[in-house]
Amino acid sequence: MRRVHLEAAEDHVQRLARESDPLGAVKELIWNALDADATRVDVVLHRSPLGAVERVTVHDDGTGMAPEALAAAFDRIGGSWKKWTSGTLLKQRTLHGSNGQGRLRAYALGDHIRWTTVADGGGGRSRTEVSAHAATRNDFLIGDSRPTTDPTGTLVEAWGKQSPRLDRLPLRANHRRLTTELAPYLTAYPEVTVVYDGTPVDPGTSIRRTAVYPLAFGAETAQLKVIEWSAAVDRELHLCDQHGIPVGSVDAGIRAPGFDFTAYVLWHAMADNVGDVHLGDAHDSQVTALVAVAREQLRAHFRSRADDRRRELVEGWRAEGSYPYDGAPAGEPARVERETFDLVATTVHRHLPGRGNQRRGTLRLLCEVLRSQPDRVADLLDDIFKLSDDERGQLDQALRRTAAPRVIRAATTVADRLGVIAALRRLALDERAEDPAALRALLADESWVFGERHGLLAGDRTLDGLLVRHAEVEVLLALARREHEGRQNLVVVAAPTVGLKELARVTAYADAIAGDGGLRGRRVDWDVWLVGSEVDSEARLEARHPDRPPGCVQDRVEGGNRVRVWARSWSEVVHECADRVRFYQDSMADPS
Ligand SMILES: Nc1ncnc2c1ncn2[C@@H]1O[C@H](COP(=O)(O)OP(=O)(O)OP(=O)(O)O)[C@@H](O)[C@H]1O
Numbered sequence: 001m002r003r004v005h006l007e008a009a010e011d012h013v014q015r016l017a018r019e020s021d022p023l024g025a026v027k028e029l030i031w032n033a034l035d036a037d038a039t040r041v042d043v044v045l046h047r048s049p050l051g052a053v054e055r056v057t058v059h060d061d062g063t064g065m066a067p068e069a070l071a072a073a074f075d076r077i078g079g080s081w082k083k084w085t086s087g088t089l090l091k092q093r094t095l096h097g098s099n100g101q102g103r104l105r106a107y108a109l110g111d112h113i114r115w116t117t118v119a120d121g122g123g124g125r126s127r128t129e130v131s132a133h134a135a136t137r138n139d140f141l142i143g144d145s146r147p148t149t150d151p152t153g154t155l156v157e158a159w160g161k162q163s164p165r166l167d168r169l170p171l172r173a174n175h176r177r178l179t180t181e182l183a184p185y186l187t188a189y190p191e192v193t194v195v196y197d198g199t200p201v202d203p204g205t206s207i208r209r210t211a212v213y214p215l216a217f218g219a220e221t222a223q224l225k226v227i228e229w230s231a232a233v234d235r236e237l238h239l240c241d242q243h244g245i246p247v248g249s250v251d252a253g254i255r256a257p258g259f260d261f262t263a264y265v266l267w268h269a270m271a272d273n274v275g276d277v278h279l280g281d282a283h284d285s286q287v288t289a290l291v292a293v294a295r296e297q298l299r300a301h302f303r304s305r306a307d308d309r310r311r312e313l314v315e316g317w318r319a320e321g322s323y324p325y326d327g328a329p330a331g332e333p334a335r336v337e338r339e340t341f342d343l344v345a346t347t348v349h350r351h352l353p354g355r356g357n358q359r360r361g362t363l364r365l366l367c368e369v370l371r372s373q374p375d376r377v378a379d380l381l382d383d384i385f386k387l388s389d390d391e392r393g394q395l396d397q398a399l400r401r402t403a404a405p406r407v408i409r410a411a412t413t414v415a416d417r418l419g420v421i422a423a424l425r426r427l428a429l430d431e432r433a434e435d436p437a438a439l440r441a442l443l444a445d446e447s448w449v450f451g452e453r454h455g456l457l458a459g460d461r462t463l464d465g466l467l468v469r470h471a472e473v474e475v476l477l478a479l480a481r482r483e484h485e486g487r488q489n490l491v492v493v494a495a496p497t498v499g500l501k502e503l504a505r506v507t508a509y510a511d512a513i514a515g516d517g518g519l520r521g522r523r524v525d526w527d528v529w530l531v532g533s534e535v536d537s538e539a540r541l542e543a544r545h546p547d548r549p550p551g552c553v554q555d556r557v558e559g560g561n562r563v564r565v566w567a568r569s570w571s572e573v574v575h576e577c578a579d580r581v582r583f584y585q586d587s588m589a590d591p592s
């Protein structure tokens, strides 16, 4: 029996154990096994009958520690032989260790620690036990070596500490943490198996996708490896040497909603520089520069992945018939609307119903909301779906990125108006205005048909009451708007044809209603339209006066009221509307 003593303050040794992080301790023991060329490492969490973790063992089939090497392995902190060697002794695998202190972390797993190691040494194969106790943590007792024919390898056992922290070791999340950290190593050395609490650590089964990018910073080059996982993981940016052996980690530091990933920066000088990472971004070091370019590349990666994912979602909806658009968008506003819809719908896709036909209904509704209330879409969806901060942020960004709300509103207006024009063409031209009720129903909300300045008129009881007193003509439509100190009235009279006789009658009618005392006290703008299927040549001459706009047969002011009388054919009305919409549409497509 020999005793080796660490020449270091005990509290320093205690600090090195990092007792709050038992998983970190397990990792160190695994790395020690892998550094000893193990092909199988078994971490076993022994539970008490009540389920508490009361003993942790890590067994490996590596080369073990020969008696003559043991004292050197245990009697100091730092000065690891691994620092001066390029690879493991037997298989030249990449080494993880370099600090000569990882073993001390075993105190995080128990007060008692025992290494039982079988190795080939100068005196043949032998077994040796090394034990330590937290009460005298600087001392290691090395037992006598005995010959054996057992296979080489090391068993580390830790027990005698009932810390609730240890009870967290079996959590699935810890298995995943090990998986993400060991992923590059296990991918590089597929012959190695690590089993944690009965389950092999197998990145292959949970890796969704891997991407590798070259990085350049200053005169140096490095690599970024991005692994996307099929389960939630801690988003870490592992700082690795050129072989992918992690020597440190920082937060991934980017937003990539909906992705489970870890990233690895591989750089040959990482081990020597990794300490600088904790100096913070303000510090001008190579590692901070490298982390910055790595994050930039990560951001670009996930921007493009998010685009892929959106495309896949949209393709899926199209294939199942729940996508609310057909074919390719015609024209710029339609393209903007479609693009915005895709962004919005794919951002909230988590909230869409799982069933195809319900999803179809929801997507259609979404499309309607986007058309009718483009500026409020983010608020509405937030109310309905209770979006996460990430989703809300993305949505705001999507809607800000383009002039989407404006263009969509404009495009919707155009689409609506084209619909009204088509209906008007059918009712007024094809059916020669023979169904006044249908025409009235169509035009009641579409007063813009008679000119943009009539855009916001509505039905009005005072005006209706006034017109009842003057029933000389058949009124198709009477709409009004009350303004600051006056009002605007529009009265449309329909006639089969417009001739001088009809004109005279309507002009007299206009005078009569304008002269009615009912609206006294207000300044009133009257527009009285006479619209027929035809305007005969005499009436047309009247309507073409050099001082008046086309169609205006009378424009006079009397007693503060302005009275304008118009004579138009339905086909003129329809064509002028179509012209205005076309102009609007053109100016939208080409905003210059
Ligand atoms: N499972 C093992 N198999 C073989 N040798 C081991 C094993 N565990 C520890 N050793 C030996 O003990 C030494 C000390 O291990 P320790 O983890 O403290 O330091 P290290 O691995 O050299 O460096 P680091 O602190 O970076 O891990 C190792 O260098 C190695 O020689």
Ligand SMILES: [Mg+2]
Residues within 6 Å of the ligand: 028, 031, 032, 097, 098, 101, 102, 103
């Ligand atoms: Mg080590």
